[in-house]
Amino acid sequence: MSRLVPFVLIGAALAGWEIMARSGLWSPLLFPSLANIGYEFAQFFSRTDRLLEAWTSLHRALGGFALAATTGVVIGMLMGRSAFVAGLLDPLFSGTYAVPKLALFPIFIFAFGIGSLSKVALVFLECLYPIVIITCHGARGVDRVLLWSAQNMGAARGEILRRVVVPATVPFIFAGFRVALPVALIVVIMTEMVSSADGLGYQVIYALASLKTDRMLALVVVIALLGWLLDKALVVMRDRLVYWEKLETYYV
Amino acid sequence: MSLALARAGLLLFVVLLWELLWIRGLPAYILGPFEILKHFFAALGSTELYGNIGASLMRSVPGFAIGAVLGSALGLAAGVSRVLDRMLSPMIFLSYPVPKIVMLPLFMLWFGIGDISKILIIALACFYPTFINAYYGAKSTPKILVWSALNLGASPWRVFCRVVVPSALPLIFAGLRVSLALSYIVMFAAEMINADSGLGHLIRVAESGLRFDLMYVSLLSIAILGYLSDSLLRLTRTRLLTWQELDA
Numbered sequence: 001m002s003r004l005v006p007f008v009l010i011g012a013a014l015a016g017w018e019i020m021a022r023s024g025l026w027s028p029l030l031f032p033s034l035a036n037i038g039y040e041f042a043q044f045f046s047r048t049d050r051l052l053e054a055w056t057s058l059h060r061a062l063g064g065f066a067l068a069a070t071t072g073v074v075i076g077m078l079m080g081r082s083a084f085v086a087g088l089l090d091p092l093f094s095g096t097y098a099v100p101k102l103a104l105f106p107i108f109i110f111a112f113g114i115g116s117l118s119k120v121a122l123v124f125l126e127c128l129y130p131i132v133i134i135t136c137h138g139a140r141g142v143d144r145v146l147l148w149s150a151q152n153m154g155a156a157r158g159e160i161l162r163r164v165v166v167p168a169t170v171p172f173i174f175a176g177f178r179v180a181l182p183v184a185l186i187v188v189i190m191t192e193m194v195s196s197a198d199g200l201g202y203q204v205i206y207a208l209a210s211l212k213t214d215r216m217l218a219l220v221v222v223i224a225l226l227g228w229l230l231d232k233a234l235v236v237m238r239d240r241l242v243y244w245e246k247l248e249t250y251y252v
Numbered sequence: 253m254s255l256a257l258a259r260a261g262l263l264l265f266v267v268l269l270w271e272l273l274w275i276r277g278l279p280a281y282i283l284g285p286f287e288i289l290k291h292f293f294a295a296l297g298s299t300e301l302y303g304n305i306g307a308s309l310m311r312s313v314p315g316f317a318i319g320a321v322l323g324s325a326l327g328l329a330a331g332v333s334r335v336l337d338r339m340l341s342p343m344i345f346l347s348y349p350v351p352k353i354v355m356l357p358l359f360m361l362w363f364g365i366g367d368i369s370k371i372l373i374i375a376l377a378c379f380y381p382t383f384i385n386a387y388y389g390a391k392s393t394p395k396i397l398v399w400s401a402l403n404l405g406a407s408p409w410r411v412f413c414r415v416v417v418p419s420a421l422p423l424i425f426a427g428l429r430v431s432l433a434l435s436y437i438v439m440f441a442a443e444m445i446n447a448d449s450g451l452g453h454l455i456r457v458a459e460s461g462l463r464f465d466l467m468y469v470s471l472l473s474i475a476i477l478g479y480l481s482d483s484l485l486r487l488t489r490t491r492l493l494t495w496q497e498l499d500a
Contacts, residue, residue: 010342029361098432099436099479102444103470103475106458110279182349186352204357220358231348
C-alpha cells in the first residue's frame, strides 16, 4: 500500500486534468483530453518523419554535449591540479557563470549559419560550465594521503594521474555530466523554438501556431521522455563505470 | 603577484588581438571591443535601454523569487517530513531532467502572452534546483545535532528553525545560484520567442534589422546584469554563512 503513495499525486493530477477537459468549462484548445493527447503521442511513434525530428534534436544535443564533455573534463582537470591554470581561468568561469550564453545565439547564427552548427556551438558553451566547475572541484579535492602514498611508493607523475587522480575525479565528472545533459536538451529545444525549421522545439512552436494543443502536449511528453531517458542512460553508465562508489545523493 | 600579471596579460592580449583583427577586417557581425564599449556608453545615455532592462527585470525577479521561495520551502518540508517526501519527491525527480521551457507555449495558452506566463515559466525553471538542494540540505542534517537539540528540550519547530535550516543553507545557496543563472536564460529565451519589450526582444529586433551595435549593447547589458546579481547572491551568502568557509 505504501508503495502506491508516490502515484497518488500523479494520479490525482491526471484525473483532475481529465475532469477539467471533459467538464466543458474550458475550450478543448486549452485542456485537450488525455485520449486526444494519447492519440497524437501514438501518431508520433508511428510516423518516421516525426521520429526524424526527434533524431535531429537529439544529435544536436548529444553533439554539443560530447564536445563540451571532452573539452570540459580536460580544462577542469587542469584547473583542479594546477594552481596556475586555476588562477588564470577561474575568474573567467566564475565571472561569466551567471551570464546567459543564450544571448550569444543571434551572433552565432551570423557566424555559423542558421542550421545545426550554431545550435551545437551554443550547447557546447552552456554545457562547458557545469562540467568544468564540478570536475575542477573534484580534481582539487583528491585525498592528499592517497597522493602522498602513491608518491612514496615511487609512482611517476603520469602514473599518479592515471591511477589516483582520474579514478578519484570520475564520480565528480559524472556529476557534472548529469547537470549538463538536461542543459544540453534545454538549449537545443530553446534554440529550435527561437529559430529553426526542424527539430522538436520547432514542432512545438508549429503545433502552437496551428492551435493543435493536443499535438503540442504530446510533443511535450515526448521531450520529457527523452530528457528522462538520457538521464537514466547516464546513470546506468555511471553505475557500471564507477562501480566502487554508490550514487547516494542526486549530484555526487 | 605573477598570477595577477599573467591574468592581466592574458586579458590585454585577447583584447588587443581582437581589436587588431577587427581593424584588419572581420565579418560585419563582429565588432571590435572598443567599438562595443562606445556603443554601450552611447546607449546608456538613452532611455530605451533602461526601459528594456526594466521590462526584463520585471519578469525575471518575480519569477526567481516565486521559484526560490516555493522551492526552498517545499524542499525543506519534503526533506523533513516523510509523508511529503513520499508524495512530492517521485514527481519532482521524474520531471527534473525535462526541459521546462517546453511548457512555455502551454503557459501562453493558459495565461496569455503577457508577463504572467513568462514569470510562471521562470518560476517553474527556478523551482527545481532550489527544491533539490533544499531537500538534500535538510536530509543531510547531522542526526546527532537534531538529537542533541531535542534532548535539550527544543520543540520540533525550534529544531527545524535553529538546526535544520542553518545546516541546509549552504546547499540552498548553491541551488539558488543555479536558479539565478537559469532565470536569466529562461527569461531571455521567453523574450526571444515572444515579447514586445525586454533585452531578449531588443536582441531579436537588432538581429532582424542587422543593427549589430544594438545586438552587442543588449548582450553586454544582460552579461552585466547576470554578473551583478550573481555577485549580490554570493555577497549575501558570505554575510549569512559567516561560519562557513568558502571555497568557490
